[in-house]
Amino acid sequence: MIFQNRVKKELRGGKIVFGPMVSEIRTPGIAVLLARAGFDLFFIDMEHSCFTTETMADMILASRAAGICPIVRVTSRSSHDHMSRPLDSGAQGLLIPQIESRDDVENIVKWCRYYPVGERGLALTRMHTFFESGNTPQTMRDLNEEILLCVQIESRKSIENLDEILSVPGVDVAYVGPADLSQSLGDPGNSENPDHVKACRRVIEVAKKHGVIPGIHTGSLKSARRWMEEGMRMVGIGTDIKLVSEISGQYARQMREMSEEFSAMGK
Numbered sequence: 001m002i003f004q005n006r007v008k009k010e011l012r013g014g015k016i017v018f019g020p021m022v023s024e025i026r027t028p029g030i031a032v033l034l035a036r037a038g039f040d041l042f043f044i045d046m047e048h049s050c051f052t053t054e055t056m057a058d059m060i061l062a063s064r065a066a067g068i069c070p071i072v073r074v075t076s077r078s079s080h081d082h083m084s085r086p087l088d089s090g091a092q093g094l095l096i097p098q099i100e101s102r103d104d105v106e107n108i109v110k111w112c113r114y115y116p117v118g119e120r121g122l123a124l125t126r127m128h129t130f131f132e133s134g135n136t137p138q139t140m141r142d143l144n145e146e147i148l149l150c151v152q153i154e155s156r157k158s159i160e161n162l163d164e165i166l167s168v169p170g171v172d173v174a175y176v177g178p179a180d181l182s183q184s185l186g187d188p189g190n191s192e193n194p195d196h197v198k199a200c201r202r203v204i205e206v207a208k209k210h211g212v213i214p215g216i217h218t219g220s221l222k223s224a225r226r227w228m229e230e231g232m233r234m235v236g237i238g239t240d241i242k243l244v245s246e247i248s249g250q251y252a253r254q255m256r257e258m259s260e261e262f263s264a265m266g267k
Helices: 006-012 029-037 053-066 081-088 102-112 136-146 156-160 162-166 178-184 194-209 221-230 240-264
Strands: 017-022 041-045 069-073 093-096 148-153 173-176 213-218 234-239
Touching: 006 017, 006 148, 017 029, 017 069, 017 240, 029 041, 029 053, 041 053, 053 069, 053 081, 069 148, 081 093, 081 102, 093 102, 102 148, 102 162, 148 162, 156 162, 156 178, 156 194, 162 173, 162 194, 173 194, 173 234, 178 194, 178 213, 194 213, 194 221, 213 221, 221 234, 234 240
Parallel strands: 017 041, 017 234, 041 069, 069 093, 093 148, 148 173, 173 213, 213 234
Antiparallel strands: none
C-alpha cells in the first residue's frame, strides 16, 4: 500500500506548504502534536540531532498515522545508506544537505529513485509499502512518483552551480538553508545581507526556470511572510526547540508577573 504524498500533490497544484524542523523532541507523539496544530509537514533532522535510526522510524510511522508528511534531513549527501534507510522506513521526502554540484544531485537521484530513473536498492516489503509490495514494477513507479526530493542550497558554491544543480531530472525542491548560506557568504547569521537576499532570490528564479519548487527555512512569521511573497512555496518555520522555548518563555514571564503581584498583596 503506497501512501499518496499530499504535500507533493499540493505543491504541484500551486499551494504553499509549511512546517517546522524537529531535532530535540524524540517522542513519536511530536508528529501527532504537529499534525493537530495544522502543519503540513515536519522535518526530522538527522544532520544536527542525536536521533537514532529507530527514533526516526518511530516518528515516521506516527506521522503517517496522523496525516502529516515526514521529511527526513539526512546526515550527509555522501552515501546511499543515508537515504535508502529513511525511505525504506516510510519517509515521504528527503532533505539532503551540503549540495554543491551536479554530481551530488546525480548521485542522490540514483540512490533515491528506482529503475529506470535511478538505482535504488529493492526492498519493497518494508514499512514504506506497509509490508505490501504488490506488483513490483507498479510499486517502483508509484514510489518514484510519491517521494519528494529536496536539495539544500546553503553555500556560495551551490549558488554558483545552481543552474546545473537544478537541471538534473528528479529534483523536486530547492531548499535554502539560510544559516549556512550566510556563513558561506561571509556574514554569519545575517539573512538581510544584500548578497544573501540576492542568493535567495536567485534560487527562486532558477528553480522556476527548471520546474523545481523553491523553498526556505525561516525563523519567524515575518520572515515566512516575506519569502512567501517573494515566491517560496515550501516554507520551514522554526524548530521544536524554538516553538517550545518561545511558548514556555511567554507563560513563564506571565506567571512570574502574576506570582509577584499576588505575593506583594500578601496572598
